[in-house]
Every structure is written in structure tokens, then in C-alpha cells.
Amino acid sequence: MRKVLVTGASGQLGSAINSNKAKFENLNFIFKSSQELDITKQDAIEELLDQEHFDIIVNTAAYTAVDKAEIEPEKAQLINATAVQYLAKSAYKRGIVLIHISTDYVFDGLHNKARTESDDTNPIGVYGKTKLEGEKLALQENPKTIIIRTAWVYSEFGNNFVKTMLRLFKEKSQISVINDQIGSPTNANDLAKAILKIACSEKQVYGIFNYSNEGQCSWFEFANKIKELVQSKIEILPITTSEYPTLAQRPAFSLLSKEKIKDTYGLEIPNWDESLNELLEKKDL
Ligand SMILES: NC(=O)c1ccc[n+]([C@@H]2O[C@H](COP(=O)([O-])OP(=O)(O)OC[C@H]3O[C@@H](n4cnc5c(N)ncnc54)[C@H](OP(=O)(O)O)[C@@H]3O)[C@@H](O)[C@H]2O)c1
Numbered sequence: 001m002r003k004v005l006v007t008g009a010s011g012q013l014g015s016a017i018n019s020n021k022a023k024f025e026n027l028n029f030i031f032k033s034s035q036e037l038d039i040t041k042q043d044a045i046e047e048l049l050d051q052e053h054f055d056i057i058v059n060t061a062a063y064t065a066v067d068k069a070e071i072e073p074e075k076a077q078l079i080n081a082t083a084v085q086y087l088a089k090s091a092y093k094r095g096i097v098l099i100h101i102s103t104d105y106v107f108d109g110l111h112n113k114a115r116t117e118s119d120d121t122n123p124i125g126v127y128g129k130t131k132l133e134g135e136k137l138a139l140q141e142n143p144k145t146i147i148i149r150t151a152w153v154y155s156e157f158g159n160n161f162v163k164t165m166l167r168l169f170k171e172k173s174q175i176s177v178i179n180d181q182i183g184s185p186t187n188a189n190d191l192a193k194a195i196l197k198i199a200c201s202e203k204q205v206y207g208i209f210n211y212s213n214e215g216q217c218s219w220f221e222f223a224n225k226i227k228e229l230v231q232s233k234i235e236i237l238p239i240t241t242s243e244y245p246t247l248a249q250r251p252a253f254s255l256l257s258k259e260k261i262k263d264t265y266g267l268e269i270p271n272w273d274e275s276l277n278e279l280l281e282k283k284d285l
Helices: 012-023 042-051 073-093 126-141 161-171 188-200 219-230 259-265 272-282
Strands: 002-007 027-032 056-059 097-103 145-150 174-178 207-210 235-239
Touching: 002 012, 002 188, 012 027, 012 188, 027 188, 042 073, 056 073, 056 188, 073 097, 073 126, 097 126, 097 188, 126 145, 126 207, 145 188, 161 219, 161 272, 174 219, 188 259, 188 272, 207 259, 219 235, 219 272
Parallel strands: 002 027, 002 056, 056 097, 097 145, 145 207, 174 235
Antiparallel strands: none
């Protein structure tokens, strides 16, 4: 039996891990929300790890407001980098494996080819910069660190693109969606199962891994697939990034290569549209 601490437990991924945990009988969990464990408080981390023995920490806690990060970079740095260093240091002292979640935003999105784990990073905004810093600090402080970079996460939990689209489909007759940013949507439930499979794995391999669903699409194509699956009559117009200005720039092409995680951990990754269908069929969102 391995004991797992999940931080940021009330977030989207933390909730998906909680919802999928029953399938992993050899893992025992403690879930801590931001109220129960603020990862920017090093003393609180130390106190918890002194009280309870853990084999693995899954850090899903993060500052995820991509645009707001541009106006409060210190807060993003504190949560996405400094706090990750605290977690990694405290984990290292106790021989705990750290599974830390990162992002495709560590890349600039200027290459029209799926990025591998060894490709050069070059974040173009504060969020991506602080997440990259967090990756580096985690790997530096704890050699038993597994970084999982993911992208375009959605689920029945929290706020995400799928839930926003479903709401807009009810409220509007026409919407415009960006058609020149390409990526791979990721059902948080698939990502949660992948993380838990890695947590159970006999032989853990440390380092950086990419995980998203298979396939690729633009946000416009993603929106159209949701429309098709829920049989909405909304009109969706394609627009360019320049027609929808935001505080933070986003990578234009953010496909991640999944070969390393599939080969190392024997994962089978569903296609993004199958996973979307599964969520929309099962859940009343
Ligand atoms: N969502 C995506 O599309 C996406 C894409 C790529 C990578 N990722 C990465 O995936 C991971 C999970 O993301 P998510 O979608 O689950 O994000 P989320 O829904 O925003 O959840 C993040 C959680 O972190 C918590 N948190 C913030 N500051 C904290 C602190 N100081 N101490 C403890 N907890 C804190 C938040 O709590 P409060 O709400 O109380 O602040 C929230 O529950 C993150 O590392 C993110 O960078 C996400």
C-alpha cells in the first residue's frame, strides 16, 4: 500500500484524482485543498509530513490564471515555483516521490511539430515562465521527481473550455472561437488515471513526461465537436488570435509528443474526441 498526498485537491485535476481513486486499491490517499494545506507555507508542509508518512506527493496545486499572472507575477512565482521548491525539498528529506504537474506553456508554440520532453523550452508569458521555474526547482531539489506536462485540461469539475462552451450554447445563438491555436484537449479523468497508474507502478522512472489526449484540433474544432456531441444549434464562427486580444500570449501550436510516457509506463492514451464523447455522454454538466 502506498500513501499519496494530493495537494490542490479542490481544483479540477485534484477532484478528478479523487473521483478515480477507487480503481487503484493499492493506493491510500490524503487530499488537501488550498485551505487545508497552503503550499506556500513551508512550515505547514513540514508539519504535515512530520505527522503522516507519505510515499508520494501529487502536486496539482498551482496558480492557473494565465492572464492574471501577467499583472501579479510575484504571486504566480510564489505558488508555481517557490512553493514547488518547498514541496520538493521536504519530499527529498523523507525519500518521497514528487509527481508534479506542468504545462505545454513552457514552450513558445512556434514549431509545427509535437514537442518532446527534451525539446528546448521558451515560455512566452508569466504563467509558463513560473511553471518552468517550478519544474527546474523540483528536479533540482528532489531527484525522485516526475514532472507531467499537460495541456487544454477539461472535466466535469471547475471551470474549463467545455463547461464554458456548454454555458454559451445555452445563452447565445452565435459565438466566435479561435481557429489558429492548435493543441490536444485532455480529459482530466484520463490524466488522473495516468497519474495514478504511475503512482502504482513497480519501477518508477523520474524526469519529465508529456501527457494529453491523442490527436489535435483548434479551439474552433474543439467547440464544434462539443456542439456536434450535444446536438446544439449554435452558430460558431472561426476567428484569429489577433481578433481576440488577451493579457497573456498563448502558444500557437502546442501539441505534445506522448511517446515517452506511453513507452515508459505502458499507457494507452485515448483520442481527444472519444474522451470528450465519454464525458458528455456520462456526465450531466
Ligand atoms: N487547466 C489546464 O488547462 C491546464 C493545462 C496545462 C497544465 N495544467 C496544470 O495542471 C495542474 C492542475 O490544474 P487544474 O486545471 O486542476 O487547475 P485548478 O482547477 O486551477 O486547480 C488548482 C488548485 O490549486 C489550488 N491552489 C492555488 N494556490 C494554492 C496554494 N498556495 N496552496 C495550495 N493549493 C493552492 C487552487 O485552490 P484555490 O482555488 O482555493 O485557489 C486550486 O484548487 C496545474 O499544475 C496546472 O498548471 C492545467
